[in-house]
Amino acid sequence: MGKLAFMSESSVSKSVPERRKLSAGPLSTGDKWFFRTTSIAANFAFVLVAFILVFLFIQALPALTSQGLPFVYGTEWNNQKDPIVMQIGPMIWGSLLIGAIGVIFATPLAVSLAYLIVFMLPSRLAKVATTLVDLLAALPSVIIGLWGLFVFSPVAAEWATILNKYLGWIPIFQVKSADNGFGGSPFIAGWIVAIMIVPIITSITREVFSQLDRDLINGALALGGSKFSTFRRVIFPTSAGAVVGGILLGLGRALGETVAIYYVLQITFNINWAQILEPNGGAVASMILSKFGEATQDEVSGLIAAGLVxxxxxxGINFIASIIVNRAQPWRKN
Amino acid sequence: MNSLTKASTLSSENISVWFGQRQVLSDVNLVFPANKVTALIGPSGCGKSTFIRTLNRMHELIPGAGLAGSVFLDGEDIYGEDFDAVSVRIKIGMVFQKPNPFPTMTIRDNILSGLRLSGRKIENGDEVAETSLRRASIWNEVKDRLNDQAISLSGGQQQRLCIARSLAMNPQVLLMDEPCSALDPGSTRRIEETIKELSSSMTIVIVTHNMQQAQRVSDQTAFFLADDNTPGGVVEFGSTEQIFNGPIDQRTNDYVNGHFG
Incomplete structure (x- = not known):
C-alpha cells in the first residue's frame, strides 16, 4: 500500500510539473536602452496620430454640429448665408473619382514598368530605370502641378476632345457642351494623379516580382508556357495581393494630393458623378487649399472638418487595403 | 494509355556551355535511349544541372548563357529551325530540385496548368488530371481533395504533384534535376518507384547526388567531373552496373566509392 501511495503521488506531481519562469526580455543594459528608445519612437508615432485626430475633431466640432450630416453629402458652400452653409459632398466624391481614374491609368503602366525592370532589362539598365522612376516620386507636387497646368493640360485636353468625339456615346465620355473646352476635368486631374502614384505602385510591384521564387517561373516555362502566359497565369496571380496593396497605397496618396490637383482641376460644388471630361470636379484637399486663405472663423472650422473627413x-482605405492584401494570399499563411 | 506519345531517344553531341566568358561544360556526348533511365552523377559544380538544362532549352533563359553543339530528339536538332523553345519543352518535361507547385492554384489546376500555359484546349480535364495523378502514384492520396490548394500537400506529395503536372503534357522525355534532394526517405522511395514505372512510357534523365539512388533507378550512368578551373565534362559513361562495379577510370572508382566529392 505504501508503495502504491508513493507511486500515485509521484505520478501526480509528474503530470503537473512546476513551471519555471522564462524571460524573453532585454538581456543587458544595452538591450534595455535599445528597447526603451525603440518603444518611445514607436509610441511617439501612435501618440502623434492620436493628437492630430483629437485636434482635428475639436476644431471641426463647431462646423460639424452646426451643419449636421449634410456636411458630407450636401452640395452647397455659401459663406454669405446666415447661418453659413458648408457641405462637401462633391469634394468627397470628386476625390474618390479622381483617385479611381488615377489608379486605372497608373496600374497598367506601373505593372508593365515593373515587369520590364525585373524580367526584361539587363541589370545595368534596370538600375537606371528604377532610379528614374524613383526620381519621379521625389518631384515636388507643385512642380508637377505647374507642369500639369502649362504643358500637360493642353495636351490632355486634345486627348479628351478625341475621346469625346469617338467614344462620346459612352456616358462617362459625354459633356454638356463641347464649347466649354476640355480643360480642368477629372480626366486631366486623374492623369496628373496617375503620374504621381506610378512610382509607388511600380516600386512595390517591382519588389514583389523580384522576390518571386524563380523556380515557379522556370516551372511554368518548362511546362511550355510563353512569357505572356507565364505572366498571366503564374507571375501576376502570385503577386496580385501585394500589387493591390501597392495600388491602395497609391490611392491613399491620390486622395491626399493637394497642390497638383488644385492647379489643373476646375473645382465646383456641383457633384460630377462620372462625366470625367466635364470641366467640373472636386477634391477635398485642393478645396481646403483654395478656401483657406480667405476663410472666416466659421469656415476654418468647416475646412478642418473636411480635413477630418x-x-x-x-x-479607411488603408484598413481595407490591409484586409485585401491578407485575403488575396491565403496560401501565404502556410 | 494508348493515347500516350511514345518515348524518344535523346542525344547530345559536342555540347559545350558558357556563362559569359567562362566555359563550364566541354564536349558532352551522351545518348539517352528510349525507355531507359539515365543517371547523371558527379560532385557539386561539375555541370550536371547545367547540362540537363540544355536538354530542354531552359539553359538559354539564363542571361549571358552560351552553347555549342546539338541536342537531338529522335534525330531532330531541338536547337534547329524546326523547333522553338516552347514546343521543345512540351515534348521534354522537367521536374525541379525543389517542389514548385503553383501556390495560387488548386491541385487540379496545377495538373492542368501546363495545358493552359501552352495555350492548349482542355477537353477532358478530369480525365487528364486522374490519369496524370495515377501515373505519378499520388491519385489515392489526393482524389478527394482535388480542389484544395496545392501547397496544402506535404513536400513529397508536392514533388509527385509536380511530376504529375509534367506528365499531363504527355512528354516523350522527362528530365529530373535532383528530384528527391529536399525529401525524406519515404517520399524518396515512392518517387523512385514512380520513376521505374514511368520508364515504360518515356525516356528519363535524372541528376542525383545519391549513389544508391542512381544504382536503384537507372539503367545507365554518366559521371561528370570538373577539375580545378577547367570546364566540366563526362569522365565515364556506361551501364550503371559497369560504372558502379567495374569503372574503367580511377576517378570514377574513387567517386562512386565515396573517396571524394
Whole structure:
C-alpha cells in the first residue's frame, strides 16, 4: 500500500510539473536602452496620430454640429448665408473619382514598368530605370502641378476632345457642351494623379516580382508556357495581393494630393458623378487649399472638418487595403 | 494509355556551355535511349544541372548563357529551325530540385496548368488530371481533395504533384534535376518507384547526388567531373552496373566509392 501511495503521488506531481519562469526580455543594459528608445519612437508615432485626430475633431466640432450630416453629402458652400452653409459632398466624391481614374491609368503602366525592370532589362539598365522612376516620386507636387497646368493640360485636353468625339456615346465620355473646352476635368486631374502614384505602385510591384521564387517561373516555362502566359497565369496571380496593396497605397496618396490637383482641376460644388471630361470636379484637399486663405472663423472650422473627413477616408482605405492584401494570399499563411 | 506519345531517344553531341566568358561544360556526348533511365552523377559544380538544362532549352533563359553543339530528339536538332523553345519543352518535361507547385492554384489546376500555359484546349480535364495523378502514384492520396490548394500537400506529395503536372503534357522525355534532394526517405522511395514505372512510357534523365539512388533507378550512368578551373565534362559513361562495379577510370572508382566529392 505504501508503495502504491508513493507511486500515485509521484505520478501526480509528474503530470503537473512546476513551471519555471522564462524571460524573453532585454538581456543587458544595452538591450534595455535599445528597447526603451525603440518603444518611445514607436509610441511617439501612435501618440502623434492620436493628437492630430483629437485636434482635428475639436476644431471641426463647431462646423460639424452646426451643419449636421449634410456636411458630407450636401452640395452647397455659401459663406454669405446666415447661418453659413458648408457641405462637401462633391469634394468627397470628386476625390474618390479622381483617385479611381488615377489608379486605372497608373496600374497598367506601373505593372508593365515593373515587369520590364525585373524580367526584361539587363541589370545595368534596370538600375537606371528604377532610379528614374524613383526620381519621379521625389518631384515636388507643385512642380508637377505647374507642369500639369502649362504643358500637360493642353495636351490632355486634345486627348479628351478625341475621346469625346469617338467614344462620346459612352456616358462617362459625354459633356454638356463641347464649347466649354476640355480643360480642368477629372480626366486631366486623374492623369496628373496617375503620374504621381506610378512610382509607388511600380516600386512595390517591382519588389514583389523580384522576390518571386524563380523556380515557379522556370516551372511554368518548362511546362511550355510563353512569357505572356507565364505572366498571366503564374507571375501576376502570385503577386496580385501585394500589387493591390501597392495600388491602395497609391490611392491613399491620390486622395491626399493637394497642390497638383488644385492647379489643373476646375473645382465646383456641383457633384460630377462620372462625366470625367466635364470641366467640373472636386477634391477635398485642393478645396481646403483654395478656401483657406480667405476663410472666416466659421469656415476654418468647416475646412478642418473636411480635413477630418479626408483623414478618416484615407484611414479607411488603408484598413481595407490591409484586409485585401491578407485575403488575396491565403496560401501565404502556410 | 494508348493515347500516350511514345518515348524518344535523346542525344547530345559536342555540347559545350558558357556563362559569359567562362566555359563550364566541354564536349558532352551522351545518348539517352528510349525507355531507359539515365543517371547523371558527379560532385557539386561539375555541370550536371547545367547540362540537363540544355536538354530542354531552359539553359538559354539564363542571361549571358552560351552553347555549342546539338541536342537531338529522335534525330531532330531541338536547337534547329524546326523547333522553338516552347514546343521543345512540351515534348521534354522537367521536374525541379525543389517542389514548385503553383501556390495560387488548386491541385487540379496545377495538373492542368501546363495545358493552359501552352495555350492548349482542355477537353477532358478530369480525365487528364486522374490519369496524370495515377501515373505519378499520388491519385489515392489526393482524389478527394482535388480542389484544395496545392501547397496544402506535404513536400513529397508536392514533388509527385509536380511530376504529375509534367506528365499531363504527355512528354516523350522527362528530365529530373535532383528530384528527391529536399525529401525524406519515404517520399524518396515512392518517387523512385514512380520513376521505374514511368520508364515504360518515356525516356528519363535524372541528376542525383545519391549513389544508391542512381544504382536503384537507372539503367545507365554518366559521371561528370570538373577539375580545378577547367570546364566540366563526362569522365565515364556506361551501364550503371559497369560504372558502379567495374569503372574503367580511377576517378570514377574513387567517386562512386565515396573517396571524394
Amino acid at each position: 479626408l483623414f478618416i477616408l484615407t484611414l
